[in-house]
Amino acid sequence: MISSGVMWSEETKKSLFRHHPNFLAVDAFSSSEAIGMGTSISSGASTSHTAEFKMGEDACVIGEDGKKIAAGSNEVGMLALAGRNPIGYYKDEAKSASTFRRIDGVSYAIPGDFATVDADGTIHVLGRGSVVINTGGEKVFPEEVEEVIKLFQGVRDAAVVGVPDERFGETICAVVEPHPGMTVDPEALTAHVKSRLAGYKAPRHVMTVGAIGRSPSGKLDYKRLKSEAEAWVRSSG
16 A cells, blocks of 8 residues: 555554555655655554655755755755756746755755654655744644644544744644544643653644545645634634
8 A cells, every 4th residue: 555645654554554464555755846755665564653764766865055964963954856856836936946956966856845864764754844833943843743643532633833922933733633522632632742742842722623624635734724723813812
């Protein structure tokens, strides 16, 4: 079974293997602009962690200085892919210039996904820079928090967005879809996140919805969810 639209969580893969322990789950990490950034293959005998991939042959991690980040350094950079890539976006020179870059004579597609790379070439995907939340000077990648929230009892699906805050610039709002007939206690959910992650990554607001509303490929519409969360926070005082 192959997934390329949205990352499987480790828990989801383990649940699949309980039903059919002999099949392979292939998680292909790509984007429309960059096909082949990484691959994760799991089986009933060995399940890869969430957002962990073997880096593609033409992929690397680029730092803010435009240089390749050394594997095993734990530095955070953006995934970049060389090879057969598009040359740009139609009638969007600014976006084309930021995404498709030439570094040391090589053309790369850099869609904006942040990651670290281990010494053995394993990449740990942190998330897309366009949705990162800056709260009190700390950067929070929504995907990391979402995976923890989805482990909380009663949560069927979740998204994390930043909402404006006078003191911190942004604070974290969790948009939570409970399982049918269940409710989610906001305080207990926040305590659950704090038990797994740093306190500043825990949500200060928990908004419950009937459905998150993913695309057919499983992707989240962060722009819509952020707008809805901002309106909800304003109306709730």
